[in-house]
Amino acid sequence: MTTILVCFEIAPGRFWPVNADTAVYVCICNGVTDHQIREAASTGCTTVAELTMRTGCGATCGSCLDMAGDLLAKALNTHDLPLPVLGLQAA
Numbered sequence: 001m002t003t004i005l006v007c008f009e010i011a012p013g014r015f016w017p018v019n020a021d022t023a024v025y026v027c028i029c030n031g032v033t034d035h036q037i038r039e040a041a042s043t044g045c046t047t048v049a050e051l052t053m054r055t056g057c058g059a060t061c062g063s064c065l066d067m068a069g070d071l072l073a074k075a076l077n078t079h080d081l082p083l084p085v086l087g088l089q090a091a
């Protein structure tokens with residue numbers, strides 16, 4: 001069994017372990033977390049502009065927009081595909 005530990009570097013040389021339950025602030029100005037961005041993606045948000053309108057992410061200083069956009073894109077690319085797309089049949 002292989003265990004992968006994902007960490008954020010919170011300061012030079014200091015790391016914080018992250019798992020699926022750990023929410024991380026992406027937008028400090030407006031208190032928007034990675035969980036909120038994934039939730040927005042799962043409910044149909046497809047652009048950073050829409051994410052900003054829904055959550056306020058990026059609406060103040062804008063320094064979080066690149067990371068928010070990356071997270072949104074990754075969340076949109078990790079949706080489950082229906083089995084027929086893969087040519088498989090449900091058992």
Ligand code: FES
Binds near residue numbers: 026028029030
């Ligand atoms: S950190 Fe997101 S608007 Fe400033």
